[in-house]
Amino acid sequence: MSLLSELSERIPGRAHGPGASEYDSGRTVFAGVGEPEAVVRPHTAEEVAAAVGLAAAAGLPIAVRSGGHGLLPVDGGLVVDLAEFTAIEVDAAARVSVGGGARWGDVAAALAPHGLGISSGDTRDVGVGGLALGGGIGWLVRMQGLAIDALREVELVTAAGEVLTVNETSHPEFFWALRGGGGNFGVVTRFVFQAVPADGLVAAHVGFDRSDVPALLRAWRDVMRASPDELNSSLMLVPPFGPEMPGGPQLGAALQGSEARLRELLAPLLELPSVTEAKIGPSTYGELLEDAPPGRPPFRFVGGNGFVPELSDAALDAVAAAYDREVPTMVLLRALGGAFSRVAPDATAIAFRDAEALLIVNAVVAADAPPELITAVEAGSDAALAFTSGVYGNFSAEYGDGVTAAMYPPATLERLRRIKAQVDPGNVFRRNHNIAPTS
Ligand SMILES: Cc1cc2nc3c(=O)[nH]c(=O)nc-3n(C[C@H](O)[C@H](O)[C@H](O)COP(=O)(O)OP(=O)(O)OC[C@H]3O[C@@H](n4cnc5c(N)ncnc54)[C@H](O)[C@@H]3O)c2cc1C
Incomplete structure (x- = not known):
């Protein structure tokens, strides 16, 4: 019997195959469209457990879909689409x-x-599941840390089909691993x-x-070093795309405080002769979030990301050089520090807590660019990335053991692998930045 038929028998009305609209939405993520064997859209944790149990017993891999803004479309196996798990409840103690x-x-x-927020990302369409399990870097990162730093509990459906409440006292090792270990440990049906x-x-x-640009980069670094946690900012260096789109550096900043205080903190940047426009005014957390582009652009990105321990002059010069290339190159610097750095490196699976910034460098080349061009362009991006440690997996469109090894220091990865061996020894949750169980 096919997986689809078995699922339809076990949880009627929830399983979908080719031709169904639920199949099409379940197999589509930001980076493309996969060809899974079936998509299941459960309504309860028990239905998730039933679907996981069937796929695991058949030895099939399972992919989980939350907001669908992941970077890995998957073929074969089962997609568990959490489209029905969208309830949001706030209690009197601001636990959500x-x-x-x-x-x-x-x-x-x-x-x-309620006048509340949770540190998340920059984009409103991104799912709670993928972003939170991978870390979650966004507008409140210096005030509250990562999304995982605000996480208090999850409901987890394991590969064995158990439904567990996981927090600091109940399955604490799983709770540690879920905060940065991605979708490796089961299906999270509820976050608190x-x-x-x-x-x-x-x-x-x-x-x-x-x-x-070098003067701008130094001024931005100095402003962020002198600023309180309430100031969050990122600097995006946008390349020119022809005469109509000249590009240029763009600063986005948000402060919990007054407009006058924001102007005061940003004064060294606002006074630079290279300023072309400045808009400053009241905002809300919801307004800070942007709409995602409709899908991954049809280019190839050559580069990557990493955590910058120190924004030295040499690091900033390498960033400026990466931007100032003939090949159009997007650069993003996101200021970290603050609450992000006050979490101990071994308190969660995201260990690079001493970072002053996250750096993303991506040269934009044609999808069919020849290998010699890719190699030359890679060298330029790598010169800037040489000043980073580690990789933020949520921003990496590359997958494989080498990427997973770069995402975690060796001791962190070893601990994750041991926990994976306890909770998913058959590695059914492997359609992700995979943490292989220790054997
Ligand atoms: C336009 C865009 C903007 C972004 N902006 C930011 C940003 O500002 N900050 C940031 O930190 N990241 C950002 N990201 C990266 C984003 O965090 C990751 O791509 C993340 O995986 C997307 O989560 P999702 O739930 O939408 O994706 P999905 O494709 O639904 O899920 C991605 C992966 O997460 C796992 N997963 C998801 N939900 C669950 C669950 N409930 N249980 C178990 N596993 C699960 C699965 O392994 C799945 O393969 C952005 C990505 C895009 C495309």
Whole structure:
């Protein structure tokens, strides 16, 4: 009997195959469209457990879909689509229960009337599941740390079909692994986060020309070093795409505080001669989140990301050089430090807590660019990435053992692999940045 027939018998009405609209939405993620054997759209944790049990017994791999903004479309096996798990509830202590298939924009909208926020990402369409299990870097990162730092509990469906409540006291090792270990340990049907006050925000958008990028980078670093945790910012260096789209550096900043205070903190940047525009005004956490582009652009990105322990002058010069290339190159620097760095490196699976910033460098080349061009372009991106440690897996479209090894220091990876061996020894949850169980 096929997986689809077995699922249809066991949980009627929840399994979908080719031709069904639920199959098409379940197999589509940001990076493309896969060809799974079946998509199941359960309504309860028990239905998730039944579907996982069937696929695991058949030795089939399982992919989990939350917001569908992952970077790995999958072929074969089962997709567990959490589209029905979108409930969001806030209690009087600002603890927020969020379904494993909700999106961060919906979370922000539900929290807005309470004046609350949860550190998440920059984009409203991204799913709670993928972003939170991988870490979660966004607008409140210096105030509250990563999304995982606000996580207090999850409901986990394991490969063995158990439904577990996992927190600091109940299965604490699993709780540690789930905070940064991605979708390796089972299906999270419910997250519980501690929200924080996120009202009284002011935001700035400042554009610059390309006349003195090294000076801009130094000024940004110095501003962020001198600023309190309430200031969050990222600097995006956008390349020119022809005469109509000249690109240029763009600063996005948000402060929990007054407009006057934001202007004061950003003054060294606002006074630079390269400023072309500046918009500063009140905002909300929901308004800070952007819409995602409709899908991955049809280019090839050559580069990667990493955590920058120190934004030295040499590191910043390498960043400026990576941007100032003939090949169009997107660079993003996201300021870290603050609450992010006050979490001990071994408290969660995201260990690079001493980082001053996250750096992403991506040269944009044609999808069919020849290998010699790729090699030359890689060298330019690598020169900047040489100043980083580790990799933030959620931003990596590359998969494989080498990427997983770069995401975690050796001791962290070893601990993750031991936990994986306890909870998923058959490695059914392997359609991700896979942590292979220790044998
Ligand atoms: C446009 C865009 C903007 C982004 N912005 C940010 C950002 O600002 N900050 C940031 O940190 N990241 C960001 N990301 C990266 C994002 O965090 C990852 O791509 C993440 O995996 C997407 O989560 P998802 O739930 O939407 O994706 P999905 O494709 O649904 O899931 C991705 C993977 O996560 C796992 N997974 C998801 N949900 C569950 C669950 N409930 N239980 C178990 N496993 C699960 C599965 O392994 C799955 O393969 C962005 C990505 C995109 C495409």
